[in-house]
Amino acid sequence: MKKVVSILLVLLMVTSLFGCASKTAAPAAETLTGKGDGFGGEVTVTVTKEGDKITKVEIDAPNETQGIGTKAVDELPAKIVEANSAEVDVVAGATYTSNGIIYAVKNALDPAANPYPAPKEEKPAAEKPAAEAPKGEAGSIVKFGLGQNISIAKSKDATADATAVGQADVTMAAVGFDADGKVASVYIDVAQTKVAFDKDMKVTSDKAAEVKSKKDLGADYGMVKASSIGKEWFEQIEAYENWMVGKTIEEIKSMKVVARDESHPAVPDVPELTSSVTISVDAYMEAVEEAWANAEEVAGAEKVGLGVETHIGSSKDKAADVLPLAQVDTYMSATALTADGKVAGTIIDNAQVKIKFDEKGVVTSDRAAEYQTKKEIKEGYGMVKASSIGKEWFEQMEAFEEWMVGKSIAEITGLTVKQRDDNHKAVPDVPELTSSVTITVEGYQAVVEEAAANAR
Template identity: 55%
Template sequence: MKKFLAMLLVLSLSGAALIGCSTTDKTPDGNTPPAVTEETPKDGEEVAGEIAKIGLGQTTTIAKSKDLEGETTPVGQVDTVIVAAGFDKDGKVVKVTIDTAQTKINFDKELQLTTDVTEKGKTKVELGEAYGMKKASQIGKEWFEQAAALGEWMVGKTVAEIKAMEIKDGKTADAELTSSVTISVEGYITALEEAYNNAVEVKAGAVELGLGTDISAAKSKGYANADGKETLPLAQVDTIMTVVAFDKDGKVAGTIIDNAQTKVNFDKEGKVTSDKAAEVKTKVELGDEYGMKKASQIGKEWFEQAAALSEWTVGKTVEEIKAMELKDGKATDAELTSSVTITITDYIETIVEAKENAK
């Protein structure tokens, strides 16, 4: 009898404990909350797979530009490889976009422009099927499809693991990629490494990454000689590259803005006078060498102003950024007038495009 009473007491206490849990542990709407485990991250804590840093890597060359020679007319060609990447706290690739801006400025035998330089240029990804690689591709895939496949392969790997890829004649020999990527990959791996080396931390909670570009050849010029003043041919391509990370609510967690202002100069015989083998630097890479500080009303160099604009975007939605009041393309916002005097219209447009392309 005593054993029976003891057992009855234990069961009664257990039932009371269960009843207590069922009443006190339920949410106001009567649902049982999810279990909290040791792996549940604390507020503000970085987790694997979340974007902790973003980077921009690029390489610009004018090596394929051509002189006037016989029936060959002059061409100023600017090729800019672009890699936008997001990395987690362990340095693994979370998100990546690979693109190339291949811009050609054509002249006739009289050294006059034949390219419509009022039209904005397009990257290979933006050209899509119009780029025309599929016809000549051994695997029947367009350039943007191959770039996407390479990017997907990079996700989850460190830069060191990506650099360890087996390459033959500039192309991948990795069994996972040979059926989907036949383009040369070395330049994209180099740009990814640069993106990692230059990566900046972003606000916690970043889950999407986007790339926006703006390509203009509007400052290019044909040959002219009027009133004793000679103007030599110039192919100038300004390639704006903007990388933006967004949180789940569409707010900016981090922004990187840069501009490759590339000039291909010709003499009056149509020969390229720029060093086609020289390294081409972006405005950020030029730093103080760009020379804006001397003429700046606020005494700040271009890269400093671009960084200030980038910082201002953090925590804002694209709609809020677009709503910024501008005058003659410049910011009138009290937060920016003391740190940004450059024209920012095109930079805002690339932020908007980055959101449209975000993944």
């Protein structure tokens, strides 16, 4: 009997040991903190990890703009947890807050590789200055302008071997001028937006995503791979911008250029730029010239910046009674700031580019046409017919621009708004604007905020 009991005890012990061996201890939770710089100032994150898995991200960003920067605070934690990485896309309309949060998470996960505060040489590539770029001198800013040009020439028809693509290239320049008409500040960017379709002419591009401009893409644009001088687009355009400072429009237009090939008809051919700029600059020159032609007087401006935001959400799939459409809506703003960061003046516009296709995927819009912005179209836009206050888009935008003068970015982004309907979710709800602005303004607030962040 004792022998039987002994055997049973041994079996129980062995079973118990196997049971323990089959259970893997759960990794202990680890809490890490990190910091980054958002639009409004320092942001702090707390990252919880269990082993190699990020399980929770908490963000403390008390100075970010309500309704804009706070979108990033609300949306990024879930994205980072889902991706198990800080390598996620920024939240549309909240680029600077997003980048600050993303950097803070990287700082938490690997502070040695991502120190805070980040040393100057660790800035994102798009913010690095082109080392060889010469820069002229100019006086104080007394005028500023917004110039642009729009092309759909690179749109592609559907063929037996390829699907259709609607492409809108919107080139923009925000420029400050001194009393002698010399360029005192210039910021150029391009929204190169592609709307792709499948063989059934259904949109395959992400309609909900904000399209990044060339400067926003930075090194991700990928020009350096094909560059004979080993420089990205953002580096080359910054060299060209720096060269313009201190020059008049006539001096800029008279710069000697050379045609490299059909796609590069106007490459700079002056000693100051031959080692730093191999891109064709004709479209950029035109945008700067238009900024001068449209320039407005401004008082107390210390710097000028450009803000850009692009969406393709209004593009349409082919349907029984609907022809396919690639629609690219690019919001833009040239904003001048005073020394204390208040708006000295702002110019806002919208390029609503519609690229039409037939049912077979052939582009029916005129590829060679000169497309206009809403401000250029003026009364031709036709909003007055549906306006409850009898005002066109350009009139309402001018009223909104005037309201911003003298206000801080926080005051502008903190404007009290109301939802009129699903298409008008942020209509101004303050006495100064209720009789003059009934359009939704969140996109315009966002580009003014970005312009302020880019101002120089």
